[in-house]
Each structure stands twice: as structure tokens, then as C-alpha cells.
Amino acid sequence: MENTTVSNRLANEKSPYLLQHAKNPVNWYPWNEEAFKAAQEEEKPIFLSIGYSTCHWCHVMAQESFEDEEVAELLNRHFISIKVDREERPDIDNIYMTVCQALTGSGGWPLTVIMDADKRPFYAATYLPRNQRAGLPGLLQLLPRVAELWENERNSLLDSAKQISLSLKETDRKVKGSPLTQGVLDQAFEYYCRIFDDQWGGFGSAPKFPSPHTLLFLMRYYYFQQEDKALDMVKITLQKMYRGGIYDHIGFGFARYSTDRRWLVPHFEKMLYDNALLAMAYLEAYQLSGEEFYARVAREIFIYVLRDMTDPQGGFYSAEDADSEGEEGKFYLWTREEIEKVLGDESAQRYFKAYDISRDGNFENKNIPNLTHTTDFLNKGTEFKEARRKLFDQREKRIKPLKDDKILTGWNGLMVAALAMGARILKDDTYLSAAQNAVDFILANLRRTDGRLLASYRAGRAEYPAYAADYTYLIWGLIELYLAGFNNKNLLAALALNDELIKYFWDEQSAGLFFYGLDGEQLLSRPKEHYDGALPSDNAVAAFNFLRLARLSGNVDLEDKAQKTLDYFTGSILENPVAHSFWLVAVSYQIFPGREVVVAGNSDNADTVDILNYLNSRFDPNTLIVLKDEKINQEWGGKAQYLQPMHSVNGLTTTYICENYSCREPLVGFDKLLEYDQRSDRAERVL
Known part of the structure; x- marks a missing residue:
């Protein structure tokens, strides 16, 4: 039974997940030096439990075991017990999840690790019941056995911990491969065709995850290769997901995944990042197809987020639980x-x-x-x-x-990107305002006094130096926000944060971004993330951002950073392209033709508005639209020399179409743009 009168050390934490365990009879510590010092002084192993507040099986394990006096007595007598919120400390989670996957062949949450006081693991598992069942060891049997081994065969456990820790340092290695070409995109497309579920949409069998970044890639593949099957897979998947129970037909928004092939029975928790990425997929499907259905689903996602997941100060909450x-x-x-x-x-x-x-x-x-x-x-x-x-x-x-009301910088960045795309594609300034409010909140409240970005905010307190994903997702959001509203401060913020990202995370010796910064807590290893799972990897998004910022700012050094990032991970991408679906988006951006379309004129001019609406109405993922608003001082324009000679002609809004560092003759007025677009063949079209 839960102890409702005595709190443990988690009572002073801000994380909703840690607070859920603050009245367990287990003498939990948060991850801090006090815990590791206690383990050393008392010569005890550490029992590490990692989860998050909306995790169903975390609740089950808590109710079954961590609220149980007998389990708590074993933990308190033989171990130092530490609780970690994986959403606050993804760096810790990443390392020990890698261990669990290596030792057991699978992973998930709750994550259970037993290790020494030097943070070196020798046992890992996921959910463990109170008593052994269905092939799973029970805590009442496991904990006494580990305590016995620690007492009598400690050196053997420590040797195992050393070997596991050494192997961690070898997992981040460059796998060499030939340069990435269209071939890797073709290979991925063919594989997706093989595993596509023609009847119910999605890829593979149950459980089914939305994997929206796969759909983002397939839409680009359709556009550039005119492969109808690519778009068919996207449309069928988006329709079938909406029709299923994974979509909340009463309150809107998507649940995390479906437990069955038909998308009928979801795992009922709702995550901010899923809804952000899915909104992007539905918006782009609307652009490609012109079918109102996709726009409506995107709008409904935004209704849910703005109604239920938005803090009064502007940030977005993390998740809603599956359980009530x-x-x-x-x-x-x-x-x-x-x-x-x-x-x-x-x-x-x-x-x-x-x-x-x-x-x-x-x-x-x-x-x-x-x-x-x-x-x-x-x-x-x-x-x-x-x-x-x-x-x-x-x-x-x-x-x-x-509701987990933590405000996470990275996940907010994704929702900012989605809302900004919604504002641009659906022509709704409500979304632009919401996205801008979230950015303003983050930049005002999730910064250290020296300006360093922080990862998590709750109850008036921001904590933990931001991780590479926080930077890359927020930069992505700022780029989209600039493209939606052409507010120069957002592009300047994206460029400044990109400089910080390189400063704290870039590997100068090899290439790529480390998971956590050089100023963060140094753990057993300093990995680089490259697989695209439920979230796109930080390195894939960074490569995409580098390419877009290079073209927006004219900074060719960022193109070089993008190329080095792609080169570093080439081997891994070639080995398993479908595990790198957002990388495929970045590769598509790099190898297929792209353009900058500069619109020079006053932003409130009717022709300017018509031209921007026309340009934004079409799906053309490798075209960047820039407004050179002649009413204001475009501060960042000095960073993009190609913008300097571009001006409106005879007071009329003028469009410049640039490709491969050269620009065509200016098109003066909206009618000239329409004439140009109508007479151009597909290879030369602006859209």
C-alpha cells in the first residue's frame, strides 16, 4: 500500500514523474551526487529506474512493486535507489537504454538498471513484476539474488560492469560508406513498398507507430520522382490512422501508437511530439493533394493542442497519460x-x-x-x-x-514548426501567434544567465543544459516561423542558436553532434544519435537545418557542416535506410534541385500578399521563399549578400528566382509570376 504520510527525497523535485513516486516507501534519490556518494560510503549497488509520467507500464510497476512494503524493504536495505525522468534527462536514458538493448535485445520503459557507484551497469531490464511470471524475473526474487552476488561475488559483477562500460565507448563509431546518392532514396522507397500494409496503411505489423517522418520522405520522393505509389502510401496511411481509434474523434489529437494492425486500439497516451509531426504530414498532404480532409485533420490537431496542451504563458505541455x-x-x-x-x-x-x-x-x-x-x-x-x-x-x-505539464524545449520546437507550417499553408494567423508566443516564452524562460539554452521548465524553474535535439528542433521551428511570417528576429535567433549548437555539440575531430554538450554532466560515454525513432534524430535535423540556413543566409560553411554530417553517418544510413527516414528528407533536400524565391516589396502591398499566398499554396519542399520587405531594416540581410541588389521595380512587388547561386530576370508584379509559371516546364518551374 502506498505510504501517504512520509515523503522521500523526490518530494522537492519538479518533474511530475518523480513526484508520482515521492510517497513511495522506497527511499528514492533523484540522480545527484548525494546518491552516488551514499552508494560509495555504504558500499551498495545502485538500483536505477527510468520512466516518464504518462507511461502505462511505469504506473503498473509503481503500483505493483514500488508501493509495496516488501519490495521497498529489499531496495532500502540492499541498494541505493535512483529515479530518473527520461524526458528531463534523455542523456542518461540514452546510455542505459543502449545497455539494455545490447544485453537483452530489446528496450522500453520502465527501464531497470543495476550498477555500481561509478555508474557502470551490470544488469538491465525493462518492466519487472513483483513476483516472477511469464518468463520475467520478479523483484522479490531478483533483488535478494543480486544482493547475495554483491556480497559474495562482487569482483565478478564489477568486472562485468567494466566490460559493459568499455563496450559503450565503442558503439559510436563511423561506418564508412560510399557517398549518399539518389540510390539510397530508391532503396528505401522499394523497401517501404514491400512492408506497406495495403489494407490498413502503415508499415509492418502490430504494434503500429505513426512514423510521420517516413511520410514526409515519401511525399518528397513522389514529388521529385513522380512515383504515384509513394503518395498512395502516404494518403492511405493518413486516412486509415484518422479512421482508427488512435485518433480521438471526440477531443481530437492522436495517441502514441496502435496495439493492432487496424489502428483501432491505441496506447491511449498523447504526446506533444507525435501530434506536431503528424500535423506536418497532414499539412503537406493537403498541399500535395488539395484535398480539404487533410487540412481539417491538421486544424483539429491544433484545436486539441491549443485547447489542452498550451500553458497560459505560451509554452506547450509534454503529454497526457493513458490512464485515469x-x-x-x-x-x-x-x-x-x-x-x-x-x-x-x-x-x-x-x-x-x-x-x-x-x-x-x-x-x-x-x-x-x-x-x-x-x-x-x-x-x-x-x-x-x-x-x-x-x-x-x-x-x-x-x-x-x-497531464505532464513540463515544457520541453525540443518538443516545443517541433510544435512551433508545425504551427508555423499551419499558418503558412492554411493562411491562419492564429497558429502564427501561438507559435511566436511559444518561442518568446522559451527564449525568455529557458535560458541561463549566460544565454545557454535549457531543456525543461516547470513550476517557475528551468533546469538542465539543453541537449542537441533541443537545439535542432527549436532551430527547425524558428526557420519555419520565419518562413511563415518573415519576422527577421526569428531567423536571427535560429542563426544564433545554430552557432551555439556548433559550439557545444559539434565534434571537431570527426564530425556530427554529440548527444549532450561539452558543458553537460559527463557520463559513461558521449554518444551521437543517428537512428530516427519516434522522433527524428538530432543529427538528421541538424543536417537539414544546416542546408536551409546556408541557403537563407548565404553562409557556405554551413553547407560544409551538412556535408560532413551526412558523410559521417553515411555507412549507417546505407546499412539501414528505413531506420534513417528523416535523413532521407535531408538527402532529398541536398540532391534534388532547390531554389530561393525572393519577393521584394512592401509586406502590406496587395501584390506581395497575392504572390506569397500563391507561392505557399503549392508543395515544393526544396524551395525557400524569402520576403525582402522594403519597409523595414532587414538585419540578417547583411549575412546574405545575394539579397543586396534585389529591389522592387517601379514600386511594384518583384520576384527573383535564384538557383545554383544565380538569379533569373526579375518578374515584376503578380501577373508576370503567373505567366512565368504557366509557360515553364516542370524542370524550370518555380513551384
Whole structure:
């Protein structure tokens, strides 16, 4: 039973995850020197548990074991126990997850590691039950056995810990390969075709993750290679995901992943980063197809984020839990009787048919509203708008899942990028304002006094030097925010943060970015992230940012940084292209033709507005649109010499199309741009 009167050392922390464990009978420490000093002085091994606040199996392990007096007694007697929030300390999580995957062949959360006082691990696992079952060791059996080995065979455990730690230092090595060409994109496309689920969309079998950066790559492949199959895979996947229970048809937003092939039964937690990346995918699908459905889903994602995940100060919260009242998904599930009571008989009967609501239910005798059973799904959201509103209002009276209200710099950067794209593509300044507010909050509150970016903010306190991903995602967001609103301060901020990124994370001897900065806590190793998982890797996003900033600013040194980054990881990308899907986006940006389109004129001029709207209405991922607003002093323009001679002609908004460091004759006025675009063949078109 949970101890509700005595708090452990986690009570003074800010992390919602650590606070969830503050009244466990386990004598938890946060990760700090006090814990490691205690382990040395008491000659005890360390029991390290890593998770996050919205993790379902973390809750299960906590309730089953960490609130149990017998387990707590074993931990308190034989170990120094440390709790880590993986979202606050992804550097620690990255290293020990690598150990777990190496030792067991798999990973996940909660992550369980036993190690010595020098932070060297000798045992790793994920979820462990209280008592052994289904092939899993139980803590009541494991902990006494480890304590016995520590007492009687300590040298053997320490030798194992040394070997594991040495092997960690060898995992970050450059795998040489031939330069990246279109061949790697073709190889990835062919593999995606083989593993694509033609019936239900997505790739591979259950569990299914959205993997939106895969879809971003496939849309670029379609655009440049005119491979219809690439776009078909994107559209089918986006439609099937929306139709499934992974999408919240009542409150909007996507859950983290689906446990089944049909996208019906989600793992109910909602993550900020998933919704940011998915919004980008739906927005680009709208640009490519012109189909309003994709724009509507993007708008609904933004409704969810701005309503439920936005702090009054402007930042975005991290996640919402899968569980409420101790049950996974309880907040989201319905019986027919509950719906009928809200909608009335006639409206309820129509809703039952539309959203697959049965007496037996489709999940644990209850119902997840979904559209998997019907091909008539495009207008259901509009048709049942009033019913959805009533059900939403009723659902709001329920006990809600825990909201992790940490504000993470990197995840906010992704949502800033998504909202900025939404503002540009959907022509909605609401999204631009929300994105700008988030950036202003981060730059005001998540900086050290010396200006160094910080990673996490909660309850008035910002902590931990930002990681490479925090920088790269925020820079991405700032670039998109500049392209959406042409506010020069955002491009200047992106360039300044990019300089900081290189200062703290760039490997001058080899290339690439280290996971954490040279001024961060030095752990067992200093890895470089390159696999694209649920989130794109920091190095892939950095390469993409370097290429775009080089073209925006005219700084060719950044092109060199991008090339060195790609070269460093070439071998890994070639070995497994589909594990590097965002790298494929960066490679597409590098090898396919790109242009800068400079619009010179006053921003409030009607022609200027028409030209920018026209340019932004099309999908052309390798074209950068720059506004040279002649009403204001363009501070960053001095960094881009190619902008200097570009001016409006005869007071009319003038468009300059530049490619390969040279520009065509200026197009004066909107009509001239339209004429040019209509007479050009595809290879020469601006769009």
C-alpha cells in the first residue's frame, strides 16, 4: 500500500514523474551526487529506474512493486535507489537504454538498471513484476539474488560492469560508406513498398507507430520522382490512422501508437511530439493533394493542442497519460447507454452506426469511437459536429488523465514548426501567434544567465543544459516561423542558436553532434544519435537545418557542416535506410534541385500578399521563399549578400528566382509570376 504520510527525497523535485513516486516507501534519490556518494560510503549497488509520467507500464510497476512494503524493504536495505525522468534527462536514458538493448535485445520503459557507484551497469531490464511470471524475473526474487552476488561475488559483477562500460565507448563509431546518392532514396522507397500494409496503411505489423517522418520522405520522393505509389502510401496511411481509434474523434489529437494492425486500439497516451509531426504530414498532404480532409485533420490537431496542451504563458505541455482512475483508456471509452443519455435515442442510433458503437464494445466491453468499418468517412466529422460537441462536454466531466505539464524545449520546437507550417499553408494567423508566443516564452524562460539554452521548465524553474535535439528542433521551428511570417528576429535567433549548437555539440575531430554538450554532466560515454525513432534524430535535423540556413543566409560553411554530417553517418544510413527516414528528407533536400524565391516589396502591398499566398499554396519542399520587405531594416540581410541588389521595380512587388547561386530576370508584379509559371516546364518551374 502506498505510504501517504512520509515523503522521500523526490518530494522537492519538479518533474511530475518523480513526484508520482515521492510517497513511495522506497527511499528514492533523484540522480545527484548525494546518491552516488551514499552508494560509495555504504558500499551498495545502485538500483536505477527510468520512466516518464504518462507511461502505462511505469504506473503498473509503481503500483505493483514500488508501493509495496516488501519490495521497498529489499531496495532500502540492499541498494541505493535512483529515479530518473527520461524526458528531463534523455542523456542518461540514452546510455542505459543502449545497455539494455545490447544485453537483452530489446528496450522500453520502465527501464531497470543495476550498477555500481561509478555508474557502470551490470544488469538491465525493462518492466519487472513483483513476483516472477511469464518468463520475467520478479523483484522479490531478483533483488535478494543480486544482493547475495554483491556480497559474495562482487569482483565478478564489477568486472562485468567494466566490460559493459568499455563496450559503450565503442558503439559510436563511423561506418564508412560510399557517398549518399539518389540510390539510397530508391532503396528505401522499394523497401517501404514491400512492408506497406495495403489494407490498413502503415508499415509492418502490430504494434503500429505513426512514423510521420517516413511520410514526409515519401511525399518528397513522389514529388521529385513522380512515383504515384509513394503518395498512395502516404494518403492511405493518413486516412486509415484518422479512421482508427488512435485518433480521438471526440477531443481530437492522436495517441502514441496502435496495439493492432487496424489502428483501432491505441496506447491511449498523447504526446506533444507525435501530434506536431503528424500535423506536418497532414499539412503537406493537403498541399500535395488539395484535398480539404487533410487540412481539417491538421486544424483539429491544433484545436486539441491549443485547447489542452498550451500553458497560459505560451509554452506547450509534454503529454497526457493513458490512464485515469487507475485504468488505461477509461477517459476515452463509452457504452451505448452513456452515449444515448447524452444524445437522445434518434441521434444516438445514427452515431452508433457511424462510429462503430456496439453493445459488446470493441475494447474491454466498451467502445472506442472509430471509422474503421466504413469507407464513408470524409464528412463524418462535419456531419456529427453537434453530437461530438455534446459528447466532448460530457467527457470533460470525467476524471481526466494526468497531464505532464513540463515544457520541453525540443518538443516545443517541433510544435512551433508545425504551427508555423499551419499558418503558412492554411493562411491562419492564429497558429502564427501561438507559435511566436511559444518561442518568446522559451527564449525568455529557458535560458541561463549566460544565454545557454535549457531543456525543461516547470513550476517557475528551468533546469538542465539543453541537449542537441533541443537545439535542432527549436532551430527547425524558428526557420519555419520565419518562413511563415518573415519576422527577421526569428531567423536571427535560429542563426544564433545554430552557432551555439556548433559550439557545444559539434565534434571537431570527426564530425556530427554529440548527444549532450561539452558543458553537460559527463557520463559513461558521449554518444551521437543517428537512428530516427519516434522522433527524428538530432543529427538528421541538424543536417537539414544546416542546408536551409546556408541557403537563407548565404553562409557556405554551413553547407560544409551538412556535408560532413551526412558523410559521417553515411555507412549507417546505407546499412539501414528505413531506420534513417528523416535523413532521407535531408538527402532529398541536398540532391534534388532547390531554389530561393525572393519577393521584394512592401509586406502590406496587395501584390506581395497575392504572390506569397500563391507561392505557399503549392508543395515544393526544396524551395525557400524569402520576403525582402522594403519597409523595414532587414538585419540578417547583411549575412546574405545575394539579397543586396534585389529591389522592387517601379514600386511594384518583384520576384527573383535564384538557383545554383544565380538569379533569373526579375518578374515584376503578380501577373508576370503567373505567366512565368504557366509557360515553364516542370524542370524550370518555380513551384
